[in-house]
Amino acid sequence: MRFDIVSLFPDMVKDAAGYGVTGKAIDNGLVDLRVWNPRDFTADRHKTVDDRPYGGGPGMVMKYQPLLDAVNAAKLEVHTDQRRVICLSPQGKLISQQMLQEVSESEQVILIAGRYEGIDERFIEQVCDEEWSLGDYVISGGELAALIIVDAVTRLIPGVLGDEDSAKQDSHYDGLLDCPHYTRPERSELGGVPEVLKGGNHAAIRRWRIKQSLGRTWLRRPDLLEKIQLTAEQQALLSEFKTEVDK
Numbered sequence: 001m002r003f004d005i006v007s008l009f010p011d012m013v014k015d016a017a018g019y020g021v022t023g024k025a026i027d028n029g030l031v032d033l034r035v036w037n038p039r040d041f042t043a044d045r046h047k048t049v050d051d052r053p054y055g056g057g058p059g060m061v062m063k064y065q066p067l068l069d070a071v072n073a074a075k076l077e078v079h080t081d082q083r084r085v086i087c088l089s090p091q092g093k094l095i096s097q098q099m100l101q102e103v104s105e106s107e108q109v110i111l112i113a114g115r116y117e118g119i120d121e122r123f124i125e126q127v128c129d130e131e132w133s134l135g136d137y138v139i140s141g142g143e144l145a146a147l148i149i150v151d152a153v154t155r156l157i158p159g160v161l162g163d164e165d166s167a168k169q170d171s172h173y174d175g176l177l178d179c180p181h182y183t184r185p186e187r188s189e190l191g192g193v194p195e196v197l198k199g200g201n202h203a204a205i206r207r208w209r210i211k212q213s214l215g216r217t218w219l220r221r222p223d224l225l226e227k228i229q230l231t232a233e234q235q236a237l238l239s240e241f242k243t244e245v246d247k
């Protein structure tokens with residue numbers, strides 16, 4: 001997987017991606033990350049990347065030409081048709097694990113991190129394949145949003161996470177919230193650890209974890225439950241949870 005991030009703050013993106021799971025994936029060549037600064041694609045003396053909005057109004061709009069030239073430079077470096085150009089913005093489609101899964105099967109993902117009040121619409125319409133939003137809020141630039149995409153997609157690439165299953169056990173991978181996790185010490189001023197987890201009955205532990213995931217999803221995010229078809233076992237465990245929680 002090759003990520004190309006177009007951003008006015010390339011070091012911010014490059015440095016942040018260099019930590020943890022994404023940093024390791026880059027070091028061992030499972031992921032390639034390249035950053036492009038639109039300012040390097042300006043032709044004027046002042047290296048202009050933004051301008052005043054037609055129609056007036058506050059703030060500035062990013063000019064399309066430096067962005068377009070940066071995207072074209074990124075495309076030239078990777079010969080593939082398995083490529084997605086995605087702009088991050090509050091006007092985009094709300095991302096889901098499914099959208100991330102699809103993109104993880106591409107060869108090149110070009111992410112546009114906008115600043116200012118936004119980007120000339122002609123660039124979004126003509127150059128970007130998609131416009132994605134991480135949620136209904138505005139941040140000062142698309143860089144943090146782009147880094148979230150890089151992180152979430154990288155985790156889905158085979159071989160990136162040590163234990164193949166850990167990605168699958170990620171909450172939202174099966175559409176449910178994750179179960180609670182505990183580690184040593186067994187006793188603490190914060191309380192103890194559920195008995196079932198301390199025993200060696202792996203079938204009981206598996207059932208407990210599934211029940212907790214279902215119960216938490218039912219309590220905290222019933223909207224997620226609406227979207228999935230529960231197996232007979234899941235339905236039984238959720239019913240059990242509901243009777244216990246009502247007590």
Ligand SMILES: CN(C)c1cccc(CNc2ccc(C(N)=O)cn2)c1
Binds near residue numbers: 113116136137
């Ligand atoms: C039209 N355009 C590119 C744009 C317009 C306004 C702000 C920004 C940058 N800020 C962002 C980006 C994404 C998100 C999100 N919710 O994903 C929130 N804020 C970009």
